Amino acid sequence: MNATAFLKQHVIDPEICIRCNTCEETCPVDAITHDANNYVVDATKCNFCMDCVPPCPTGSIDNWRIVPTASPYSLDDQFSWQELPVQQEVATDATIALEALDEDVDALIAQAHIGAGGKSVAPASASKPSVNLFNRLKPAIATITGSYRLTDAATDNDVRHIILDFGEAHFPVLEGQSIGIVPPGVDAKGEPHRVRLYSISSPRHGERPNTNNLALTVKREPNGIASNFLCDLKKGDRVEVTGPFGATFLMPNDPAANIIMICTGTGSAPFRGFTEWRRRTMANASGKMALFFGARRPEELPYFGPLQKVPAELLSKFFAYSRVPGEPKTYVQDMMRREADLVAGLLPSDHTHIYVCGLRGMEQGVDAALDDICRGAGLRWADLRQAMRAEGRYHVETY
Numbered sequence: 001m002n003a004t005a006f007l008k009q010h011v012i013d014p015e016i017c018i019r020c021n022t023c024e025e026t027c028p029v030d031a032i033t034h035d036a037n038n039y040v041v042d043a044t045k046c047n048f049c050m051d052c053v054p055p056c057p058t059g060s061i062d063n064w065r066i067v068p069t070a071s072p073y074s075l076d077d078q079f080s081w082q083e084l085p086v087q088q089e090v091a092t093d094a095t096i097a098l099e100a101l102d103e104d105v106d107a108l109i110a111q112a113h114i115g116a117g118g119k120s121v122a123p124a125s126a127s128k129p130s131v132n133l134f135n136r137l138k139p140a141i142a143t144i145t146g147s148y149r150l151t152d153a154a155t156d157n158d159v160r161h162i163i164l165d166f167g168e169a170h171f172p173v174l175e176g177q178s179i180g181i182v183p184p185g186v187d188a189k190g191e192p193h194r195v196r197l198y199s200i201s202s203p204r205h206g207e208r209p210n211t212n213n214l215a216l217t218v219k220r221e222p223n224g225i226a227s228n229f230l231c232d233l234k235k236g237d238r239v240e241v242t243g244p245f246g247a248t249f250l251m252p253n254d255p256a257a258n259i260i261m262i263c264t265g266t267g268s269a270p271f272r273g274f275t276e277w278r279r280r281t282m283a284n285a286s287g288k289m290a291l292f293f294g295a296r297r298p299e300e301l302p303y304f305g306p307l308q309k310v311p312a313e314l315l316s317k318f319f320a321y322s323r324v325p326g327e328p329k330t331y332v333q334d335m336m337r338r339e340a341d342l343v344a345g346l347l348p349s350d351h352t353h354i355y356v357c358g359l360r361g362m363e364q365g366v367d368a369a370l371d372d373i374c375r376g377a378g379l380r381w382a383d384l385r386q387a388m389r390a391e392g393r394y395h396v397e398t399y
C-alpha cells in the first residue's frame, strides 16, 4: 500500500492565460494572485469552489495536477513557470486526498463547465502562436503612429482605432490574440497600475502587409485608467506593451473554414483581424464568413464605414441595433434567429467555426439562439457545442 497522500492541485496554464485578472477578481477566498509574470493559485487557500472556472475567457484556469499533499507547487514555483509542468506518475494504489472537501473534484470541474465558455482548444489548422515574449519587467516599447475615432463625433461613445508600431522589435502576433498595455503611474495605494488586456484588431502582418505594427480597438471608459491613457496618446508617443497572449481564440488557417463571428461593441476587434487576413491571403476561399455585430446605433458601431466596403462575397454582415429611436431593441441573438437558415446551413459542416466576443451578458443569449436554431434544423446544440469545443471550433471570449 502506498502511504503517500496526493492532492489534486489547481494550477493556471501560463501559455494560455491572457492575464485579464478575472479569476483573481472572482476568487472568494483570495487564493489567486499574480506577479509580473504569471497568475497562480495558492494550494493552501483554494477550496475547489470552482467560482473562477466559468468566467475564465480562455480555459487556462481549468488545469489540475496531482501532487503529494505534503509538497504542492509553491507560489514561487508557479511564478517561475513558462509552461505547465508535466503530470508526474502517481502510483495506482495511492490515495488521492481531497482534504478541503469530501466531494469529488472531477464532478465539481464538470459542473463548473455547464453554461460556461468552457475549456477551449485552438482550431487544428491555426498557426502556432507566440506567447509571453514580453512582460511587465521586460516590456516591448511601441510608438503610436495613428489614432482615429471610429464612432460618430456627435455621440459620447468614443471608440478609437489605435496603431502601435514596434520599430525594430520582434513582436509576432496572430489574429485573435491580445496584448497587455502598461498604464504609467500608480494607483491610490501607490501600487503600479494593473496591466490591461486589449484584443488585436489587425492581421498578423500589420495594418499594411509587412509593416511591423498592430491595431487596437479601444473604447474610452469613464474613469478608465488604461483606456483614457490610450485614447489620449498622440502620434509619436511611446507605450509599454506585454504579451502577446492567447493560444486558443485563433483563426483557422484553412480557406475551406466557415467562420461565424458574433460580437458586441469593441468585441469586434479580433474579427477585423480575421476578415482582413482572409481578404488579403485567401480572397477566393471557399469557406463562408458571417458577422453578427451588435451596437446601440449605427453611429456607435465601430468600423461602420469601412465595413460597408467589405464585399458581401467575402463577408455576410448582420447588424443589430439596440437603441435606434422608434425601432425595437435588437440584439445579435435576435439577428441570428432572423438569419436562422444561414446559420443552420453552416452548423452541420465540420468546417464551421463559431467565435463569440464582447459583453459577458451576450453569452447566454447567443447560446439560447444557437439552441433554437439547432432545434429548428433537427440538430442538438448541446451535443454539437461539445463536439465543436473539443475540435477547437467553438470559442467564447467575453468579459
Ligand code: NAP
Binding pocket: 057, 198, 199, 219, 264, 265, 266, 267, 268, 269, 294, 295, 296, 297, 320, 321, 322, 323, 331, 332, 333, 357, 358, 359, 360, 361, 362, 363, 365, 397, 398, 399
Ligand atoms: P456596448 O456599446 O455597451 O454594447 C454593445 C451592444 O451590446 C449594445 O447594443 C448593447 O445593448 C448590447 N447588449 C447589452 N447586453 C446584451 C446582451 N445581454 N446580449 C446581447 N447584446 C447585449 O459595448 P462595449 O461597451 O463596446 O462593450 C464591449 C465589451 O466587449 C466590453 O465588455 C469589453 O470588455 C468586451 N471586449 C472583449 C474582448 C475580448 O474578449 N477579447 C475584446 C474587446 C472587448 P444595450 O442598448 O442594451 O446596452
